[in-house]
Amino acid sequence: MSENIERREKKKKLNEKILKMMYYGDPNAEWKCLISGKKLVVYTKNFITGEIEKRWHGQFDHTRESPGGGSIDKNGTKIQDKWRGSELSLLKDKDAYLRIFEFMNTIVMHHDTHHDKTSDVKRSSKTFTLNDHEPENYPWFLKSQENFNKFCDYVGLKNLKYKIFLKHLQDPEAPSIYKCEWVKDILPVIGPLFPKDIKYIQKQWYTGKEDTTTAFCKYYAKHYNTSEGWIKKVIENCSTEKRDERIKERQTKSDQQWMDRYWKLKEKRTRKITMSDFDRRNNIYVGFTSKVNRSLAVR
Numbered sequence: 001m002s003e004n005i006e007r008r009e010k011k012k013k014l015n016e017k018i019l020k021m022m023y024y025g026d027p028n029a030e031w032k033c034l035i036s037g038k039k040l041v042v043y044t045k046n047f048i049t050g051e052i053e054k055r056w057h058g059q060f061d062h063t064r065e066s067p068g069g070g071s072i073d074k075n076g077t078k079i080q081d082k083w084r085g086s087e088l089s090l091l092k093d094k095d096a097y098l099r100i101f102e103f104m105n106t107i108v109m110h111h112d113t114h115h116d117k118t119s120d121v122k123r124s125s126k127t128f129t130l131n132d133h134e135p136e137n138y139p140w141f142l143k144s145q146e147n148f149n150k151f152c153d154y155v156g157l158k159n160l161k162y163k164i165f166l167k168h169l170q171d172p173e174a175p176s177i178y179k180c181e182w183v184k185d186i187l188p189v190i191g192p193l194f195p196k197d198i199k200y201i202q203k204q205w206y207t208g209k210e211d212t213t214t215a216f217c218k219y220y221a222k223h224y225n226t227s228e229g230w231i232k233k234v235i236e237n238c239s240t241e242k243r244d245e246r247i248k249e250r251q252t253k254s255d256q257q258w259m260d261r262y263w264k265l266k267e268k269r270t271r272k273i274t275m276s277d278f279d280r281r282n283n284i285y286v287g288f289t290s291k292v293n294r295s296l297a298v299r
Contacts, residue, residue, distance in 0.1 A: 012084040018100075019083070021154050023108050025140035025147060031058060033110035034137050035117075040110060059114035060106040063130050063169055069122040073105040073177045091156055092226070094187040100155065101177050105169065107139060127172035142166060158194065159186040191230030198234050205235045208246025255292045262289055 017027035023034060031040035040058035045051070060079045062071030077085070079102060088100050109117070121128045130138070141151035148162040164182055168174050177183060188194050193201070201220055210216040216235070217228040224231075262278050273281075275289040 008084040011087050015083055015088045018088045018155055019103060019108070022104065022141050022151055023139045025150075027154075031108070033058070033113055034107050034139065035113045035133075036110055038110040038113070040108065057111050059109050059111050060103065061109045061114045061117060062102075062106055063128070063133070064105065064172070064174075065118070065121045065128040067121070067125050067127060069118060072127075072175075073102060075102065075176060075178045079103065079106065089155070091188075092192050094189075096192075097157070097187055098178055098183075100157070101183065104141070104165065105177055107133070107137070129172050130166070130169035142169070190233050191226050193224060193226065193230060193234065197224060201231065201234050202238055205238050206242050206246070208243050208250055211247060211251075252296070255296050258289070258292055259296060 020029045020031070021027045023029075024032075032038065033040060038057075040056065042055050042057055043052050044055055046053050060083070062073050062079070064072040066072055075098070082099055082102070086096070086099060088096075088103070091097055091100075117128075130142070135143070141147050142165075145162045148160075148165070152158075152160050168177065168180065174180065189198060204220070205216065210219055213232070213235075214228075217231040220231045221228040262275065265278065266273050275293065276286045278289050279286045
């Protein structure tokens with residue numbers, strides 16, 4: 001097996017747990033068609049080698065389909081390729097969110113069932129929606145508000161509303177999930193960061209959080225589990241003047257507190273204590289206290 005195929009199989013297995021949780025409410029469930037109940041993983045003999053092989057007989061069917069055929073909520077590459085071409089659990093940017101939203105617009109079917117449904121819709125004059133499925137055939141996450149919330153928590157989806165999502169799947173006139181205004185409003189703006197995250201990070205920037213830009217980016221990248229590059233992008237147009245003032249004020253206060261400690265200790269001691277002695281006492285390099293004292297003198 002080539003390295004590329006191995007990598008795709010690994011992603012496929014990782015994504016299986018999310019999709020099984022979505023369809024069945026159990027990340028370890030057996031793959032079955034939600035309409036017919038047929039098993040989607042079968043073991044058959046290879047016509048060439050004669051060996052028994054594991055085969056996939058499923059299809060991710062987009063629920064909403066236009067008269068004459070054509071999935072409304074699909075976009076770009078085939079959804080089967082998205083299953084094994086990306087990790088659905090890595091919600092690192094808006095494209096990652098849109099990929100999982102697309103899967104949430106599907107029902108997993110046996111390929112025979114998928115063929116029949118697609119064929120029937122092609123000969124129809126009406127748009128097929130979730131309302132054309134029996135409620136007992138809905139994916140698990142759509143069967144109740146509670147299930148929907150559990151799935152969103154399992155994946156890490158934020159701000160997604162059950163009633164709005166259900167209405168989308170039931171509406172024959174709604175645009176593709178990729179073009180809905182309500183979807184745009186809940187997508188992250190920069191990397192995995194939402195508007196409220198960006199506002200908070202910028203506020204912290206102006207308060208003088210951390211002493212350097214590098215330290216600031218490193219701290220919030222860890223806090224939001226993202227890259228330092230995304231944090232840097234958030235603050236790239238923020239003024240440094242106000243921030244520099246806050247950092248200077250904080251440093252002055254810190255230096256003053258340090259010197260106050262030194263002068264109080266010196267007053268208490270009958271034996272003379274030099275600044276170098278104070279440095280050694282506090283396990284810091286000799287010359288630090290003298291440097292702080294000179295710095296305060298010129299401010």
